[in-house]
Amino acid sequence: MKLLIKYAGKRKRTIIDAEPNMLIGDLKKEIALRFRLIYVGFRLVYTICYNFKVLLTDSFPISFFEINHGSIIEVDVYGYQKILKKNKCRGSTYLESVGASIKYKIPEHTKFEDLIETCKLGNHRAFIMIAEMHSRMYPDEDILNQVHPSLWSPFHYACYYGISEITSYLVTKSVNVNRVTIDEWTPLQLASYMGHYNCVLSLTHHKNLQINKTTKFRGTPLHLACERNHKDIVKLLIDNLAFIILKDHNGMTPFDLTSDHEIHHLLAVAAGNEELRKCSEEKPENMIGHISLSSAFFIHNRKVILELNVEKGFLYQFSLEAYKEKTLPELTIKIGDIQDVRQEPNWFFSLKEEYNFVIETSNSTSRYSLKKKELTEEWVRRLKKAANYFILHPGGLDTDPHDTKANDMSIEDQKCMSKKPSIKEQELNLSSFEALDELGNGSFGTVLKVKKKTETEAGCEEPETFYAMKILSILSLQKKKQLKYAISEIKIMKRLNHPFILKLHYAFQDPKNVYMILEYCPNGDLLNLIQKKGRLDEQTSRFYISEIILALEYLHAKDIIYRDLKPSNILLDKEGHIKMADFGLAKENVNEMNPARTVAGSPAYLPPETLSESGTSKPADIYGLGALLYEMLTGYPPYYSKNIDMLFESIKNANLEFPSYVSASAKYFISAVMNRVPEKRPSLNALKHYLFFRKLDWDALLNKKIKPPKLVKAYTAYIQEDNFTS
Incomplete structure (x- = not known):
């Protein structure tokens, strides 16, 4: 549709082609270009009726304000006069003249925008x-459910x-x-109306x-199809109840x-059938039980009580303590507001066989x-049935809302709630440990040497064991967009049990x-050992690299790359x-079929394929x-340079x-594994037979029968700061 844009107080006007779903903010960008204005220096006003004007909000689409083809929109520049000076650009404003430099940052183009453009x-x-392609490269990002x-x-x-082909594809997903x-x-x-x-x-x-589904200003799809007299769509909707x-x-x-x-005839016949269906309609049922609340940013799933209360028309989520003490729920969802209930597969890093479902409003x-x-x-069946019922009956069921039978827990649940867990089953927290010394610190947090506070149970006391407590600030991780890496690290490490991997x-x-x-x-670590000695002899290096090969072999068997x-x-x-x-x-x-696509690692140790962003695998x-x-x-990394551009160029060429002093067998090993073509690098199993590891008993090494x-003595570091991801 075409909109007439008038510059208030100026004899300027322009016509802009716009779509109903175009955001007011996007319309402002176009107007700013046409009239050479600063984005934040003006606002848009629309006259709904005689002498009644509304301010158009940036984050809302044009159709929200019921703007039609040929509508007039006024540009209000907050009363500031444009100041033109010889030494300033023509886009200069009053705000800039008083030292308030304002720049509007246009969001960068994304794959989601490409997706919408093809649509x-x-x-x-x-x-x-x-x-x-996006699903394969970024399996944890659901681009199809993203929104503007x-x-x-x-x-x-x-x-x-x-676009029916795209619609059908989205239905299958x-x-x-x-x-x-x-x-x-x-x-x-939208489809019914159009x-x-x-x-x-x-x-x-x-x-x-x-x-x-009824929305605030639109009615149901059947209302819209009838309004536009789309006879075939009306019949199709009626056939689907x-x-x-x-x-x-x-x-x-x-x-x-x-x-x-x-x-009218179609509707009359359907109305009769509808009355017959209502006579035999089954009302939705209540449901309550223990359930695990999960998230990609939770270390552990959290047990909650989920209650579907159709009498009151709400879905309640209680913490175990709140339900036991009969206090307020931590989440309340109006059943009629539920938009989607669907089953989903496990997270990639889930250790247990679990069955998941999502409730979306x-x-x-x-x-x-x-x-x-x-x-x-x-649960999915009852939630869907209740959501559909409350679309048709927004007032809820005609039953006593004070009936407490639906709120009673099962006998098994009551036993589970009242049973006191043993000391070993209780959830650990910061107070469960005693800090002894600081081992390191960094921008994300601190590492402490700690011991667990022991409690005597049945005359037994746990033996004293020392641990390293890594404390990571959630705020710092969020600021640097590293929180998901920290949670992923925990979930991966929970899966691992190997003599040469930190537990x-x-x-x-x-x-x-x-x-x-x-x-x-x-x-300590190998870096401190190398710095202490200058470099390691070949026998020592062989021992350490052999144990690392066994650890990597274990990880790769689980389809985990270390990077x-x-x-x-x-x-x-x-x-x-x-x-x-x-x-x-x-x-x-x-x-090989699902490589990692992000550039991740420490610069001096990145392989060529990571730098070229062609995908990273084992x-x-x-x-x-x-x-x-x-x-x-040697005591220093290969291709070492303080200039990162020169470093990356050397790694590639x-x-x-x-x-x-490096032996021929060591040179051969290093050259083979650092081949610039990933497919030409030897496998871990093949490496075990290289001359560099002659006479090494790999089974004895795995069982720690070879003396280190x-x-x-070196300093222990648990926090590293020189990783980078992009």
């Missing part, structure tokens, strides 16, 4: 290609433009089909579709919105998990910090054996073995030079 152009093949600030999703755009935009549109409402029959047909196959008697925000039924006689998304598949399916004993969190209780290694092999991440335990630490950059489910760790052995033998080299 607008109707290029469904490009849309699917972008979505599938106006809450328009790919589903809304596909239905607005009538179980994308949220009931999401309501700021201007009160669902995908089905007359896109094939899109409506595809949407009716979505298992979570709420066909009678769209209700006839529902009223829109103006109190109108679908009958009142159409003048088409054939549609316009304001929140809650994820729950259960151990039984049948119970999960029952994570416990992990917990509070509102301020994440705490990791790690195995205590009193003999950060360097001396400071290799700790030495009290006996002198290595312990691989710091799994912040480790990544799960990585193989061969990257094998490359790291060569870089690590080179530093142990330079020949690696060896000091004369004599140690030099």
